[in-house]
Amino acid sequence: MAITSANQLELLQTAEAVAREKMIDPELVIEAMEDSLARAAKSRYGAEMDIRVKIDRRNGNATFTRVRTVVADDEVENYQAQLTVEQARPYLDEPKVGDEISDQVPPVELGRIAAQSAKQVILQRVREAERDRQYDEFKDRAGTIINGIVKREEYGNIIVDVGRGEAILRRNEKIGRESYRPNDRIRAYVKDVRRENRGPQIFLSRTDPQFMAELFKMEVPEIYDGVIEIKAVARDPGSRAKIAVISYDNSIDPVGACVGMRGSRVQAVVGELQGEKIDIIPWNEDQATFLVNALQPAEVSKVVFDEEAGKIEVVVPEEQLSLAIGRRGQNVRLASQLTGLDIDILTDEEESKRRQAEFNARTQLFMDALDLDEFFAQLLVAEGFTNLDEVAYVDQDELLTIDGVDEGTAQELQARARDVLEAKNKAALSAARELGAEDSLIEFDGLTPQMVEALAKDGVKTLEDFATCADWELAGGWTTVNGQRVKDEGLLEPFEVTLEEAQTLVMTARVSLGWVDPAELESEEEPVEDETDDEETGA
Numbered sequence: 080m081a082i083t084s085a086n087q088l089e090l091l092q093t094a095e096a097v098a099r100e101k102m103i104d105p106e107l108v109i110e111a112m113e114d115s116l117a118r119a120a121k122s123r124y125g126a127e128m129d130i131r132v133k134i135d136r137r138n139g140n141a142t143f144t145r146v147r148t149v150v151a152d153d154e155v156e157n158y159q160a161q162l163t164v165e166q167a168r169p170y171l172d173e174p175k176v177g178d179e180i181s182d183q184v185p186p187v188e189l190g191r192i193a194a195q196s197a198k199q200v201i202l203q204r205v206r207e208a209e210r211d212r213q214y215d216e217f218k219d220r221a222g223t224i225i226n227g228i229v230k231r232e233e234y235g236n237i238i239v240d241v242g243r244g245e246a247i248l249r250r251n252e253k254i255g256r257e258s259y260r261p262n263d264r265i266r267a268y269v270k271d272v273r274r275e276n277r278g279p280q281i282f283l284s285r286t287d288p289q290f291m292a293e294l295f296k297m298e299v300p301e302i303y304d305g306v307i308e309i310k311a312v313a314r315d316p317g318s319r320a321k322i323a324v325i326s327y328d329n330s331i332d333p334v335g336a337c338v339g340m341r342g343s344r345v346q347a348v349v350g351e352l353q354g355e356k357i358d359i360i361p362w363n364e365d366q367a368t369f370l371v372n373a374l375q376p377a378e379v380s381k382v383v384f385d386e387e388a389g390k391i392e393v394v395v396p397e398e399q400l401s402l403a404i405g406r407r408g409q410n411v412r413l414a415s416q417l418t419g420l421d422i423d424i425l426t427d428e429e430e431s432k433r434r435q436a437e438f439n440a441r442t443q444l445f446m447d448a449l450d451l452d453e454f455f456a457q458l459l460v461a462e463g464f465t466n467l468d469e470v471a472y473v474d475q476d477e478l479l480t481i482d483g484v485d486e487g488t489a490q491e492l493q494a495r496a497r498d499v500l501e502a503k504n505k506a507a508l509s510a511a512r513e514l515g516a517e518d519s520l521i522e523f524d525g526l527t528p529q530m531v532e533a534l535a536k537d538g539v540k541t542l543e544d545f546a547t548c549a550d551w552e553l554a555g556g557w558t559t560v561n562g563q564r565v566k567d568e569g570l571l572e573p574f575e576v577t578l579e580e581a582q583t584l585v586m587t588a589r590v591s592l593g594w595v596d597p598a599e600l601e602s603e604e605e606p607v608e609d610e611t612d613d614e615e616t617g618a
Contacts, residue, residue: 104208109134111204116141124184127159143186149178210274213244217272217281224293225283229263239265239283246281254285254353255317266351268293285352288312291320294351298344299337301326307333310362313416317353321373321413325362334359358413366391366418373414377403380427392423394430441465448499449492458482471496504528515540523591525584530571537570546588553581 095105113132120130120143129146147160149167167174227239227246235250237259248267259265267283268290284290292309301307307326314320326333337359338345345357363369367382370391381394395403403424404411415422425433438460445456448467462481464470470478471493478489507528511521514535519542521531539545554576555569571581589595 107208108205109136111208113141114204116143120184125159127157129160130184141186143184145182145184147180147182149174149176149180151176214272214274216243217241217269221269221272222289222293223269224266224290224297225269226264226266227283229259229261229265231261232259237265239267241281244281246283248283248285252282252284252286254355257285257317257353286314286316288314288320291322291348291352291355291357294348295322295337295344298339298347301331301333301336306331307336308362311417311419313413314355315409315413317355319356319358319409319413320352321358321360321417323360323362323369323373323417334361360417366420370414370418370420370422373417374403374410377410379403381430391418391420392425392430394425394427397426397428400424400426445470449495467496467500471500507532511535517541519543520545523588525587527574530574530576533570533573539570542588542592546585546592546594548585550578550581550585553584554578 113134116132116134117130120132121128124130124145129148131144131146133142133144134140135142147162149164149171150161152163152165155161155163162180164174164176167178167180170180171178225241225246227241230238230240230245232238237248237250237253239246239248246267246269248265252267252270267285268287269281270284270287271280271282273280273282289312291314292312295309296302299307302309302324306328307324309322310325311323312320313322322337324333324337326336336344345359349355349357358375360369360372360375363372367384370382370393371379374393377395377399379393379395379399383392383394393403402410405413411422411424438457441460441464442453442456444467445451445459445464446453449456449470451459458481459470464473473493475486475489475493478484478492479486484492504527508521508531511528511532511534514532516531516535517540520526520534520540521528523542523545526534534540534545539548548570551567551569553569553571555572556567556578558565558567569576569581576584586595590597
Protein backbone atom coordinates (compact mmCIF):
# COMPACT_ATOMS: atom_id res chain seq x y z
CA MET A 80 0.00 0.00 0.00
CA ALA A 81 1.44 3.36 -1.01
CA ILE A 82 0.36 6.61 0.56
CA THR A 83 -0.94 8.51 -2.44
CA SER A 84 -3.19 11.51 -2.94
CA ALA A 85 -6.08 9.07 -3.38
CA ASN A 86 -5.95 7.85 0.18
CA GLN A 87 -4.50 10.87 1.99
CA LEU A 88 -7.91 12.12 3.08
CA GLU A 89 -8.85 8.55 3.97
CA LEU A 90 -6.27 8.68 6.77
CA LEU A 91 -8.13 11.55 8.40
CA GLN A 92 -11.50 9.89 7.87
CA THR A 93 -10.24 6.67 9.41
CA ALA A 94 -8.83 8.56 12.40
CA GLU A 95 -12.15 10.33 12.93
CA ALA A 96 -14.11 7.08 12.68
CA VAL A 97 -11.86 5.19 15.13
CA ALA A 98 -11.84 8.11 17.59
CA ARG A 99 -15.63 8.38 17.44
CA GLU A 100 -16.09 4.64 17.97
CA LYS A 101 -13.67 4.43 20.89
CA MET A 102 -14.64 7.86 22.27
CA ILE A 103 -11.07 9.14 22.36
CA ASP A 104 -9.33 12.23 20.96
CA PRO A 105 -8.77 11.99 17.14
CA GLU A 106 -5.34 13.57 17.67
CA LEU A 107 -4.25 10.44 19.53
CA VAL A 108 -5.24 8.25 16.57
CA ILE A 109 -3.37 10.46 14.09
CA GLU A 110 -0.26 10.41 16.31
CA ALA A 111 -0.50 6.61 16.39
CA MET A 112 -0.66 6.59 12.57
CA GLU A 113 2.40 8.84 12.38
CA ASP A 114 4.28 6.52 14.71
CA SER A 115 3.30 3.42 12.71
CA LEU A 116 4.33 5.00 9.39
CA ALA A 117 7.66 6.09 10.92
CA ARG A 118 8.36 2.52 12.00
CA ALA A 119 7.53 1.24 8.52
CA ALA A 120 9.89 3.83 7.03
CA LYS A 121 12.69 2.74 9.36
CA SER A 122 12.30 -0.84 8.19
CA ARG A 123 12.73 0.47 4.63
CA TYR A 124 15.57 2.99 5.08
CA GLY A 125 17.33 1.47 8.10
CA ALA A 126 16.56 1.08 11.80
CA GLU A 127 19.45 3.39 12.76
CA MET A 128 17.87 6.36 11.03
CA ASP A 129 15.65 8.81 12.89
CA ILE A 130 12.63 8.92 10.55
CA ARG A 131 9.69 11.09 11.53
CA VAL A 132 6.30 11.35 9.88
CA LYS A 133 3.94 14.33 10.00
CA ILE A 134 0.36 14.06 8.75
CA ASP A 135 -1.24 17.34 7.73
CA ARG A 136 -4.43 17.72 9.80
CA ARG A 137 -6.23 19.50 6.92
CA ASN A 138 -5.52 17.42 3.81
CA GLY A 139 -4.03 14.20 5.22
CA ASN A 140 -0.71 14.62 3.37
CA ALA A 141 2.02 12.54 5.08
CA THR A 142 5.55 14.00 5.06
CA PHE A 143 8.52 11.69 5.74
CA THR A 144 11.58 13.41 7.22
CA ARG A 145 15.04 12.13 8.19
CA VAL A 146 16.37 13.95 11.25
CA ARG A 147 20.03 14.15 12.30
CA THR A 148 21.16 15.72 15.59
CA VAL A 149 24.38 17.70 16.09
CA VAL A 150 26.50 16.26 18.94
CA ALA A 151 30.02 16.74 20.28
CA ASP A 152 32.88 15.07 18.38
CA ASP A 153 33.45 12.40 21.05
CA GLU A 154 29.74 11.60 21.49
CA VAL A 155 28.90 10.31 18.01
CA GLU A 156 27.42 6.81 18.39
CA ASN A 157 25.01 6.55 15.48
CA TYR A 158 26.36 7.97 12.21
CA GLN A 159 22.93 7.66 10.57
CA ALA A 160 21.18 9.90 13.13
CA GLN A 161 24.05 12.01 14.50
CA LEU A 162 26.79 14.23 13.10
CA THR A 163 29.52 16.49 14.47
CA VAL A 164 29.58 20.29 14.41
CA GLU A 165 32.10 20.22 11.53
CA GLN A 166 29.96 17.82 9.48
CA ALA A 167 26.94 20.08 10.00
CA ARG A 168 28.56 23.24 8.55
CA PRO A 169 27.41 22.56 4.96
CA TYR A 170 23.82 22.49 6.23
CA LEU A 171 23.82 25.23 8.91
CA ASP A 172 25.56 28.61 9.09
CA GLU A 173 26.58 28.37 12.76
CA PRO A 174 25.85 24.80 13.94
CA LYS A 175 25.96 24.02 17.63
CA VAL A 176 25.38 20.92 19.77
CA GLY A 177 21.68 20.08 19.98
CA ASP A 178 20.68 21.49 16.56
CA GLU A 179 18.67 19.24 14.23
CA ILE A 180 18.98 18.87 10.45
CA SER A 181 15.90 17.64 8.60
CA ASP A 182 15.88 16.13 5.10
CA GLN A 183 12.69 15.06 3.38
CA VAL A 184 12.73 11.48 2.10
CA PRO A 185 10.39 9.78 -0.41
CA PRO A 186 7.24 8.15 1.04
CA VAL A 187 7.49 4.41 1.53
CA GLU A 188 5.53 1.64 -0.09
CA LEU A 189 3.80 -0.37 2.65
CA GLY A 190 3.99 -4.06 1.87
CA ARG A 191 1.68 -6.62 3.47
CA ILE A 192 3.93 -7.21 6.49
CA ALA A 193 4.65 -3.51 7.00
CA ALA A 194 0.96 -2.67 6.69
CA GLN A 195 0.07 -5.34 9.25
CA SER A 196 2.76 -4.04 11.61
CA ALA A 197 1.46 -0.48 11.21
CA LYS A 198 -2.06 -1.69 11.96
CA GLN A 199 -0.88 -3.38 15.16
CA VAL A 200 0.89 -0.21 16.31
CA ILE A 201 -2.24 1.85 15.71
CA LEU A 202 -4.48 -0.66 17.51
CA GLN A 203 -2.10 -0.82 20.48
CA ARG A 204 -1.98 2.97 20.83
CA VAL A 205 -5.74 3.22 20.47
CA ARG A 206 -6.23 0.55 23.18
CA GLU A 207 -3.89 2.43 25.52
CA ALA A 208 -5.73 5.69 24.87
CA GLU A 209 -9.06 3.96 25.47
CA ARG A 210 -7.79 2.52 28.78
CA ASP A 211 -6.52 5.91 29.90
CA ARG A 212 -9.85 7.47 29.01
CA GLN A 213 -11.78 4.82 30.96
CA TYR A 214 -9.52 5.13 34.00
CA ASP A 215 -9.71 8.94 34.01
CA GLU A 216 -13.49 8.75 33.72
CA PHE A 217 -14.09 6.24 36.51
CA LYS A 218 -11.29 6.99 39.00
CA ASP A 219 -13.25 9.93 40.41
CA ARG A 220 -16.41 7.83 40.68
CA ALA A 221 -14.97 5.54 43.36
CA GLY A 222 -17.13 5.87 46.44
CA THR A 223 -20.30 6.56 44.48
CA ILE A 224 -23.26 4.50 43.27
CA ILE A 225 -23.37 3.48 39.62
CA ASN A 226 -26.12 1.94 37.49
CA GLY A 227 -25.36 -0.73 34.94
CA ILE A 228 -26.68 -3.66 32.92
CA VAL A 229 -25.64 -7.24 33.58
CA LYS A 230 -23.71 -8.65 30.61
CA ARG A 231 -22.72 -12.11 31.80
CA GLU A 232 -21.66 -14.24 34.77
CA GLU A 233 -18.18 -15.73 35.12
CA TYR A 234 -17.51 -18.18 37.96
CA GLY A 235 -20.07 -16.48 40.17
CA ASN A 236 -18.76 -12.98 39.38
CA ILE A 237 -21.07 -10.57 37.56
CA ILE A 238 -19.71 -8.55 34.63
CA VAL A 239 -21.60 -5.26 34.41
CA ASP A 240 -21.82 -2.85 31.48
CA VAL A 241 -21.47 0.64 32.98
CA GLY A 242 -21.61 2.61 29.75
CA ARG A 243 -18.07 3.33 28.64
CA GLY A 244 -16.54 0.29 30.25
CA GLU A 245 -17.10 -2.94 32.13
CA ALA A 246 -17.12 -3.46 35.89
CA ILE A 247 -17.02 -6.59 38.01
CA LEU A 248 -19.23 -7.50 40.96
CA ARG A 249 -17.50 -10.36 42.77
CA ARG A 250 -19.63 -13.07 44.31
CA ASN A 251 -18.52 -12.16 47.84
CA GLU A 252 -19.73 -8.60 47.19
CA LYS A 253 -23.28 -9.72 46.38
CA ILE A 254 -26.05 -9.66 48.98
CA GLY A 255 -26.95 -13.14 50.19
CA ARG A 256 -27.91 -15.44 47.37
CA GLU A 257 -29.12 -12.81 44.93
CA SER A 258 -28.72 -13.82 41.31
CA TYR A 259 -28.79 -11.88 38.06
CA ARG A 260 -29.52 -12.68 34.44
CA PRO A 261 -28.14 -10.95 31.33
CA ASN A 262 -29.74 -7.55 30.62
CA ASP A 263 -30.91 -7.15 34.26
CA ARG A 264 -30.44 -3.61 35.56
CA ILE A 265 -28.21 -3.39 38.64
CA ARG A 266 -27.21 -0.68 41.09
CA ALA A 267 -23.93 -1.02 42.99
CA TYR A 268 -21.25 0.89 44.88
CA VAL A 269 -17.94 1.62 43.11
CA LYS A 270 -15.54 0.24 45.69
CA ASP A 271 -12.27 0.63 43.82
CA VAL A 272 -10.86 1.61 40.41
CA ARG A 273 -7.40 0.34 39.55
CA ARG A 274 -5.11 0.78 36.56
CA GLU A 275 -3.88 -2.68 35.51
CA ASN A 276 -2.06 -4.11 32.47
CA ARG A 277 -5.26 -5.45 30.96
CA GLY A 278 -6.98 -2.10 31.40
CA PRO A 279 -8.78 -0.26 34.18
CA GLN A 280 -10.53 -2.60 36.60
CA ILE A 281 -13.73 -1.29 38.20
CA PHE A 282 -14.75 -3.24 41.30
CA LEU A 283 -18.33 -3.01 42.51
CA SER A 284 -19.93 -3.95 45.82
CA ARG A 285 -23.44 -4.32 47.21
CA THR A 286 -22.28 -5.44 50.67
CA ASP A 287 -20.05 -2.49 51.56
CA PRO A 288 -21.48 -0.40 54.43
CA GLN A 289 -20.95 2.74 52.36
CA PHE A 290 -23.37 1.40 49.74
CA MET A 291 -26.16 1.80 52.25
CA ALA A 292 -24.87 5.23 53.26
CA GLU A 293 -24.91 6.38 49.63
CA LEU A 294 -28.44 5.02 49.17
CA PHE A 295 -29.62 7.09 52.14
CA LYS A 296 -27.87 10.12 50.66
CA MET A 297 -29.91 9.63 47.48
CA GLU A 298 -33.19 9.17 49.37
CA VAL A 299 -32.76 11.82 52.08
CA PRO A 300 -32.22 15.38 50.75
CA GLU A 301 -31.10 16.57 54.21
CA ILE A 302 -28.11 14.19 54.06
CA TYR A 303 -27.19 15.34 50.56
CA ASP A 304 -27.40 18.98 51.71
CA GLY A 305 -25.20 18.29 54.76
CA VAL A 306 -27.86 19.14 57.34
CA ILE A 307 -27.79 15.51 58.50
CA GLU A 308 -24.56 13.51 58.58
CA ILE A 309 -24.09 9.75 58.61
CA LYS A 310 -21.46 9.16 61.32
CA ALA A 311 -21.18 5.37 61.26
CA VAL A 312 -22.59 2.33 59.45
CA ALA A 313 -22.50 -1.37 60.33
CA ARG A 314 -23.99 -4.11 58.18
CA ASP A 315 -24.70 -7.80 58.15
CA PRO A 316 -25.50 -7.77 54.41
CA GLY A 317 -28.94 -9.03 53.52
CA SER A 318 -29.99 -9.45 57.15
CA ARG A 319 -29.63 -6.40 59.37
CA ALA A 320 -27.84 -3.06 59.59
CA LYS A 321 -27.37 -0.13 61.94
CA ILE A 322 -26.73 3.44 60.85
CA ALA A 323 -25.88 6.35 63.17
CA VAL A 324 -26.97 9.85 62.13
CA ILE A 325 -26.68 13.36 63.58
CA SER A 326 -28.52 16.58 62.69
CA TYR A 327 -26.84 19.97 62.65
CA ASP A 328 -30.23 21.69 62.68
CA ASN A 329 -32.08 21.49 66.00
CA SER A 330 -35.42 21.70 64.23
CA ILE A 331 -34.79 18.51 62.22
CA ASP A 332 -35.01 15.04 63.77
CA PRO A 333 -32.28 12.96 62.05
CA VAL A 334 -34.01 9.63 62.66
CA GLY A 335 -37.40 10.87 61.47
CA ALA A 336 -35.90 12.45 58.37
CA CYS A 337 -34.21 9.17 57.42
CA VAL A 338 -37.39 7.16 58.04
CA GLY A 339 -39.52 9.53 55.97
CA MET A 340 -43.28 9.91 55.75
CA ARG A 341 -44.79 6.54 56.68
CA GLY A 342 -41.33 5.00 56.29
CA SER A 343 -41.13 5.79 52.59
CA ARG A 344 -37.44 6.76 52.58
CA VAL A 345 -36.11 3.87 54.62
CA GLN A 346 -38.34 1.41 52.75
CA ALA A 347 -36.78 2.50 49.45
CA VAL A 348 -33.36 1.60 50.86
CA VAL A 349 -34.63 -1.67 52.37
CA GLY A 350 -36.10 -2.65 49.00
CA GLU A 351 -32.76 -2.10 47.25
CA LEU A 352 -30.96 -4.15 49.93
CA GLN A 353 -33.16 -7.22 49.54
CA GLY A 354 -35.23 -6.60 52.67
CA GLU A 355 -32.30 -5.85 55.00
CA LYS A 356 -33.66 -4.57 58.33
CA ILE A 357 -32.21 -1.17 59.22
CA ASP A 358 -31.95 0.37 62.70
CA ILE A 359 -31.51 4.16 62.49
CA ILE A 360 -29.76 5.42 65.62
CA PRO A 361 -29.09 8.99 66.83
CA TRP A 362 -25.37 9.70 67.15
CA ASN A 363 -24.04 10.97 70.47
CA GLU A 364 -20.56 12.23 71.35
CA ASP A 365 -20.79 10.44 74.70
CA GLN A 366 -19.71 6.88 73.96
CA ALA A 367 -21.78 5.32 76.73
CA THR A 368 -24.96 7.07 75.56
CA PHE A 369 -24.24 6.17 71.95
CA LEU A 370 -23.72 2.53 72.90
CA VAL A 371 -27.04 2.42 74.74
CA ASN A 372 -28.68 3.72 71.55
CA ALA A 373 -26.74 1.24 69.39
CA LEU A 374 -27.96 -1.76 71.40
CA GLN A 375 -31.60 -0.92 70.72
CA PRO A 376 -34.15 -2.44 71.01
CA ALA A 377 -32.56 -3.89 74.17
CA GLU A 378 -32.76 -1.86 77.41
CA VAL A 379 -29.48 -1.20 79.23
CA SER A 380 -29.17 -0.90 83.02
CA LYS A 381 -25.58 0.29 83.30
CA VAL A 382 -22.47 0.92 81.21
CA VAL A 383 -18.91 0.55 82.55
CA PHE A 384 -16.25 2.00 80.24
CA ASP A 385 -12.59 0.93 80.39
CA GLU A 386 -10.86 3.74 78.48
CA GLU A 387 -7.35 2.26 78.49
CA ALA A 388 -8.43 -1.15 77.21
CA GLY A 389 -10.94 0.32 74.79
CA LYS A 390 -13.54 -2.06 76.20
CA ILE A 391 -17.00 -1.44 77.49
CA GLU A 392 -19.19 -3.55 79.76
CA VAL A 393 -22.93 -3.36 79.39
CA VAL A 394 -25.21 -4.58 82.14
CA VAL A 395 -28.74 -5.55 81.12
CA PRO A 396 -31.69 -7.13 82.95
CA GLU A 397 -31.91 -10.92 82.68
CA GLU A 398 -34.96 -10.78 80.40
CA GLN A 399 -33.14 -8.38 78.02
CA LEU A 400 -30.01 -10.51 77.57
CA SER A 401 -31.09 -12.44 74.47
CA LEU A 402 -32.43 -9.27 72.86
CA ALA A 403 -29.16 -7.39 73.52
CA ILE A 404 -27.03 -10.19 72.09
CA GLY A 405 -29.34 -10.86 69.16
CA ARG A 406 -29.63 -13.94 67.01
CA ARG A 407 -26.17 -15.49 66.69
CA GLY A 408 -24.73 -12.40 68.40
CA GLN A 409 -25.82 -10.15 65.54
CA ASN A 410 -27.08 -7.20 67.60
CA VAL A 411 -24.01 -6.87 69.81
CA ARG A 412 -21.68 -7.47 66.85
CA LEU A 413 -23.24 -4.66 64.83
CA ALA A 414 -23.20 -2.37 67.87
CA SER A 415 -19.50 -3.14 68.32
CA GLN A 416 -18.76 -2.32 64.66
CA LEU A 417 -20.80 0.88 64.92
CA THR A 418 -19.02 2.16 68.05
CA GLY A 419 -15.58 0.66 67.43
CA LEU A 420 -15.53 -0.83 70.93
CA ASP A 421 -15.25 -4.33 72.34
CA ILE A 422 -18.49 -4.97 74.18
CA ASP A 423 -19.05 -7.43 77.01
CA ILE A 424 -22.68 -7.97 77.95
CA LEU A 425 -23.54 -9.08 81.48
CA THR A 426 -26.78 -9.54 83.33
CA ASP A 427 -27.40 -7.74 86.62
CA GLU A 428 -26.84 -11.00 88.48
CA GLU A 429 -23.58 -11.81 86.68
CA GLU A 430 -22.24 -8.31 87.30
CA SER A 431 -23.17 -8.51 90.97
CA LYS A 432 -21.41 -11.87 91.33
CA ARG A 433 -18.30 -10.59 89.59
CA ARG A 434 -18.14 -7.48 91.75
CA GLN A 435 -18.55 -9.61 94.87
CA ALA A 436 -15.77 -11.91 93.69
CA GLU A 437 -13.45 -8.93 93.11
CA PHE A 438 -14.33 -7.51 96.52
CA ASN A 439 -13.59 -10.83 98.23
CA ALA A 440 -10.30 -11.29 96.35
CA ARG A 441 -9.05 -7.82 97.33
CA THR A 442 -10.18 -8.31 100.89
CA GLN A 443 -8.25 -11.59 101.08
CA LEU A 444 -5.17 -9.90 99.58
CA PHE A 445 -5.09 -7.26 102.33
CA MET A 446 -5.83 -9.85 105.03
CA ASP A 447 -2.94 -12.11 103.95
CA ALA A 448 -0.37 -9.46 103.00
CA LEU A 449 -0.99 -6.89 105.74
CA ASP A 450 -2.12 -9.28 108.49
CA LEU A 451 -5.47 -7.48 108.91
CA ASP A 452 -8.78 -8.78 110.18
CA GLU A 453 -11.62 -9.18 107.69
CA PHE A 454 -13.49 -6.05 108.77
CA PHE A 455 -10.48 -3.73 108.38
CA ALA A 456 -9.55 -5.30 105.02
CA GLN A 457 -13.11 -4.82 103.76
CA LEU A 458 -12.95 -1.22 104.93
CA LEU A 459 -9.88 -0.59 102.72
CA VAL A 460 -11.55 -2.19 99.71
CA ALA A 461 -14.73 -0.20 100.27
CA GLU A 462 -12.65 3.01 100.26
CA GLY A 463 -11.37 2.14 96.76
CA PHE A 464 -7.97 0.57 97.48
CA THR A 465 -7.31 -2.26 95.01
CA ASN A 466 -3.64 -3.26 95.54
CA LEU A 467 -0.67 -2.97 97.89
CA ASP A 468 1.04 -0.22 95.86
CA GLU A 469 -1.88 2.11 96.47
CA VAL A 470 -1.72 1.50 100.22
CA ALA A 471 2.08 1.80 100.39
CA TYR A 472 2.56 4.99 98.41
CA VAL A 473 -0.72 6.89 98.72
CA ASP A 474 -0.69 10.21 100.52
CA GLN A 475 -1.16 9.45 104.21
CA ASP A 476 -4.03 11.96 104.43
CA GLU A 477 -6.17 9.64 102.31
CA LEU A 478 -5.76 6.84 104.84
CA LEU A 479 -6.64 9.22 107.69
CA THR A 480 -10.07 9.85 106.09
CA ILE A 481 -11.04 6.23 106.86
CA ASP A 482 -13.05 5.85 110.07
CA GLY A 483 -10.96 4.44 112.91
CA VAL A 484 -7.58 5.08 111.25
CA ASP A 485 -5.26 7.45 113.12
CA GLU A 486 -1.77 8.60 112.19
CA GLY A 487 -0.06 5.65 113.89
CA THR A 488 -2.33 3.11 112.20
CA ALA A 489 -1.75 4.73 108.79
CA GLN A 490 2.04 4.63 109.27
CA GLU A 491 1.87 0.97 110.31
CA LEU A 492 -0.28 0.05 107.30
CA GLN A 493 2.11 1.72 104.88
CA ALA A 494 5.17 0.19 106.54
CA ARG A 495 3.67 -3.31 106.26
CA ALA A 496 2.70 -2.75 102.63
CA ARG A 497 6.20 -1.50 101.75
CA ASP A 498 7.84 -4.46 103.49
CA VAL A 499 5.69 -6.90 101.52
CA LEU A 500 6.40 -5.14 98.23
CA GLU A 501 10.14 -5.02 98.97
CA ALA A 502 10.17 -8.74 99.70
CA LYS A 503 8.33 -9.43 96.45
CA ASN A 504 10.77 -7.25 94.52
CA LYS A 505 13.75 -9.12 95.98
CA ALA A 506 12.19 -12.47 95.11
CA ALA A 507 11.38 -11.33 91.57
CA LEU A 508 14.89 -9.93 91.11
CA SER A 509 16.45 -13.17 92.29
CA ALA A 510 14.23 -15.21 89.98
CA ALA A 511 15.09 -12.93 87.04
CA ARG A 512 18.84 -13.36 87.63
CA GLU A 513 18.43 -17.12 87.82
CA LEU A 514 16.64 -16.99 84.44
CA GLY A 515 19.63 -15.16 82.95
CA ALA A 516 18.49 -11.52 83.04
CA GLU A 517 21.51 -9.21 82.70
CA ASP A 518 22.19 -6.01 84.64
CA SER A 519 21.60 -3.88 81.52
CA LEU A 520 17.93 -4.93 81.63
CA ILE A 521 17.56 -5.04 85.42
CA GLU A 522 18.91 -1.50 85.85
CA PHE A 523 16.89 -0.02 82.98
CA ASP A 524 14.71 2.79 84.30
CA GLY A 525 10.98 2.07 83.93
CA LEU A 526 11.03 -1.69 84.50
CA THR A 527 10.11 -3.14 87.88
CA PRO A 528 11.67 -6.42 89.12
CA GLN A 529 8.39 -8.21 88.38
CA MET A 530 8.46 -6.87 84.82
CA VAL A 531 12.08 -8.00 84.37
CA GLU A 532 11.14 -11.47 85.64
CA ALA A 533 8.21 -11.69 83.18
CA LEU A 534 10.48 -10.61 80.31
CA ALA A 535 13.20 -13.10 81.27
CA LYS A 536 10.66 -15.94 81.35
CA ASP A 537 9.90 -15.15 77.69
CA GLY A 538 13.56 -15.01 76.65
CA VAL A 539 14.05 -11.21 76.83
CA LYS A 540 17.20 -11.10 78.98
CA THR A 541 19.26 -8.14 77.77
CA LEU A 542 18.57 -4.51 76.95
CA GLU A 543 19.29 -5.36 73.29
CA ASP A 544 16.56 -8.04 73.40
CA PHE A 545 14.16 -5.51 74.92
CA ALA A 546 14.98 -2.85 72.31
CA THR A 547 13.99 -5.24 69.49
CA CYS A 548 10.51 -5.79 70.94
CA ALA A 549 7.48 -4.22 69.29
CA ASP A 550 5.20 -2.07 71.44
CA TRP A 551 2.25 -4.47 70.95
CA GLU A 552 4.41 -7.41 72.10
CA LEU A 553 4.79 -5.62 75.44
CA ALA A 554 1.40 -3.95 75.89
CA GLY A 555 -0.75 -6.40 73.94
CA GLY A 556 -3.31 -5.57 71.31
CA TRP A 557 -5.88 -6.93 68.91
CA THR A 558 -5.52 -8.63 65.53
CA THR A 559 -8.32 -9.18 63.02
CA VAL A 560 -8.37 -12.79 61.77
CA ASN A 561 -11.09 -13.82 59.30
CA GLY A 562 -13.15 -10.82 60.32
CA GLN A 563 -12.91 -11.63 64.05
CA ARG A 564 -10.83 -9.66 66.55
CA VAL A 565 -8.29 -11.88 68.35
CA LYS A 566 -6.49 -10.79 71.53
CA ASP A 567 -2.68 -10.65 71.51
CA GLU A 568 -1.39 -11.02 75.06
CA GLY A 569 1.44 -8.62 75.93
CA LEU A 570 4.43 -9.54 78.11
CA LEU A 571 3.87 -6.49 80.34
CA GLU A 572 0.08 -6.38 80.01
CA PRO A 573 -0.48 -7.83 83.53
CA PHE A 574 1.32 -4.75 84.87
CA GLU A 575 -1.13 -2.43 83.04
CA VAL A 576 1.51 -1.01 80.70
CA THR A 577 -0.26 0.97 77.94
CA LEU A 578 0.74 0.98 74.28
CA GLU A 579 2.09 4.54 74.57
CA GLU A 580 4.17 3.62 77.64
CA ALA A 581 5.54 0.57 75.81
CA GLN A 582 6.51 2.76 72.83
CA THR A 583 8.34 5.18 75.14
CA LEU A 584 10.20 2.37 76.93
CA VAL A 585 11.34 0.69 73.71
CA MET A 586 12.43 3.97 72.12
CA THR A 587 14.33 4.98 75.28
CA ALA A 588 16.16 1.65 75.18
CA ARG A 589 17.09 2.16 71.51
CA VAL A 590 18.39 5.66 72.22
CA SER A 591 20.47 4.45 75.19
CA LEU A 592 22.00 1.74 72.97
CA GLY A 593 22.86 4.29 70.28
CA TRP A 594 20.52 2.73 67.72
CA VAL A 595 18.52 5.93 67.37
CA ASP A 596 19.74 9.53 67.37
CA PRO A 597 17.62 11.66 69.75
CA ALA A 598 18.03 14.61 67.39
CA GLU A 599 16.32 12.61 64.62
CA LEU A 600 13.36 11.90 66.91
CA GLU A 601 12.97 15.60 67.68
CA SER A 602 13.12 16.52 63.98
CA GLU A 603 10.43 13.93 63.22
CA GLU A 604 8.12 15.40 65.86
CA GLU A 605 8.50 19.04 64.72
CA PRO A 606 6.56 18.75 61.41
CA VAL A 607 3.63 17.18 63.27
CA GLU A 608 3.52 20.16 65.62
CA ASP A 609 3.72 22.54 62.65
CA GLU A 610 0.80 20.79 60.94
CA THR A 611 -1.23 21.01 64.12
CA ASP A 612 -0.47 24.70 64.45
CA ASP A 613 -1.51 25.25 60.84
CA GLU A 614 -4.78 23.47 61.40
CA GLU A 615 -5.50 25.44 64.55
CA THR A 616 -4.73 28.77 62.89
CA GLY A 617 -6.68 27.82 59.80
CA ALA A 618 -3.61 28.08 57.55
